[in-house]
Amino acid sequence: MKHAHVVITALLAWSAPAFGRAKDRPRIAVIGSGIGGSSAAFFLRQELGVQAVIDVYEAEPQAGGRLLEFTYLNSTYEAGGSIIYSGNRYMSDLATSMGLTKVEPPKTLWRYGMSLFWLKRTVAKALDKFLTIYALQNEGFTFATPAELWSKIGLNDYVNMTIADHLWSAVGEHTLLERELVYAVNRVNYNQDNDLNALAGLISLVTLVGGDLFKIKEGNAKVAQKLLGVAGARLHFEVTVTGVASTDTQQYKLLAGNESLGEYDAVLIAAPLELAGIAFNIDGATDPPAPQHPxxxxxxxxxxxxxxxxxxxxxxxxxxxxxxxxxxxxxxxxxxxxxxxxxxxxxxxxxxxxxxxxxxxxxxxxxxxxxxxxxxxxxxxxxxxKLQPQHSAAAPPVILYAGHGIFYVNALEATVSAMEVLVIAARNAALLARQWLAADADGADASAAAPSLATEASSSSGGSSGSGSGGGGAVPSLDVQRAPPGGGSDTxxxxxxxxxxxxxxx
Ligand SMILES: Cc1cc2nc3c(=O)[nH]c(=O)nc-3n(C[C@H](O)[C@H](O)[C@H](O)COP(=O)(O)OP(=O)(O)OC[C@H]3O[C@@H](n4cnc5c(N)ncnc54)[C@H](O)[C@@H]3O)c2cc1C
Missing domain, CATH: 3.30.70 (Alpha-Beta Plaits)
Incomplete structure (x- = not known):
């Protein structure tokens, strides 16, 4: 997947899957146009083909959310999400395919002897497990809760203990390294001390095991903006969604105050519920627990x-x-x-x-x-x-209401907040939306007869083809066989x- 036009070719050549629930022209709303919402729109187009209507609602006048640059004397500076690890293959491949320029920030030097050796080992171990996400997603693996994902890839222990406890068990003492380096890096990256969960803490240190850091010369937010363009989504800026309500016709109505914004077969929420101010009114369904991550x-x-x-x-x-x-x-x-x-x-x-x-x-x-x-x-x-261990504050579900088509992209952010993690979450939500739309109103999978991706498009996408989770034909996928998590350190x-x-x- 080397150039933007290759991606577009793949997207347009993708024949329509069958939609049991939404008939032939599904309508999907995405709330939020940060990297989560924009990549969700991109993956939705990949999964659903050209006939799907994808509407993106954004409260601000531009896309990007927590990715925001400013320019001074011809230089661009990142005020929000800054640094991307070269091993973050989604962010890396998407940036390249959108024709954006990667530039290198300064390197880091540390001085912690043997403790650093042990730290590297424990980071590498977590990383190896994390890397398996990409192959799983290419095969169509989905998770309904973050816990399902961590358990599947063997990271349960990491998300359930603090980084301080993890280092104690890995290194055997509270070292200078823990007090200084780990504390400092996590304070810069997450404004939190060593009581955050071990996975988030180790991801901050991912560059210890090698690999470069980069940022986008034109501004990181350009990745989000270009993804929305390639996805062919209809953009609605300066519209704050205040409500999502189920309808008699098994759809979801989006509201901005008293105004109806439209009715949709599925809704992806790509903004933190702690901040988004969205009220849900889903007939007969139990509300998920209130967000617990201030x-x-x-x-x-x-x-x-x-x-x-x-x-x-x-x-x-x-x-x-x-x-x-x-x-x-x-x-x-x-x-x-x-x-x-x-x-x-x-x-x-x-x-x-x-x-x-x-x-x-x-x-x-x-x-x-x-x-x-x-x-x-x-x-x-x-x-x-606040990235606590999960045992002290469970992450919210991705499928917000059992038996409904409302998918929460930012559920994964309760464990790790980094650009790459949000793109992984976005792909998961798009795969779940496809499954949901493919099922007929009784829940049976109607996509068995879905035509498969044209061979030409499949090869031109440059990636391996995974089978869609809806059970239909091959899905065009990114070339993301092995890639580490997290955004790297912003230090x-x-x-x-x-x-x-x-x-x-x-
Ligand atoms: C200072 C800082 C430094 C960071 N550094 C790094 C780093 O170096 N590397 C890294 O990988 N990550 C970093 N991050 C984290 C990373 O930026 C975020 O995890 C990621 O950008 C979140 O993307 P998102 O799309 O999920 O959310 P957001 O970017 O927050 O996007 C959500 C969007 O939804 C919109 N919205 C919210 N509510 C509504 C509504 N009701 N209706 C319509 N629209 C709505 C918002 O306006 C926003 O545009 C950093 C973050 C910050 C703040």
């Missing part, structure tokens, strides 16, 4: 200036670190990290700061010198759910800092 606030602030060495107790002329992360000892600090993103011609730097609260003038004066800095961009994010760090100490890279 979102963490993170402020991303870009500042132009020069860091003062005195603030970090670095001797004048010894060279300032490019990146500073707070360790466990630095919890009193207002910011979680500072990273130099670009050195400008006059010697000023463009720095990205993450913090739990807005940065105040006194702090910025201390960091950069009184009045010697300028805020270029600031965004307050409801960034990620690119070379120094880890406690409140009073500075550790210099080796």
């Amino acid at each position: 979102f963490q606030t993170t402020h991303a602030t870009f500042v132009r200036g020069r860091l003062r060495s005195e603030y970090f107790s670095v001797e004048e002329g010894k060279g300032m670190p490019q990146t500073v992360l707070l360790t466990e000892d630095g919890q009193g600090e207002v910011f979680s990290s500072i990273a130099l993103y670009e050195r400008l011609e006059d010697g000023d730097g463009v720095y990205k700061l993450f913090s739990r609260k807005p940065l105040h003038t006194g702090l910025l004066d201390g960091l950069f010198g009184a009045g010697a800095w300028r805020t270029l961009f600031h965004r307050r994010w409801s960034a990620y759910p 690119g760090a070379d120094v880890v800092m406690g409140a009073a100490d500075v550790l210099v890279e080796l």
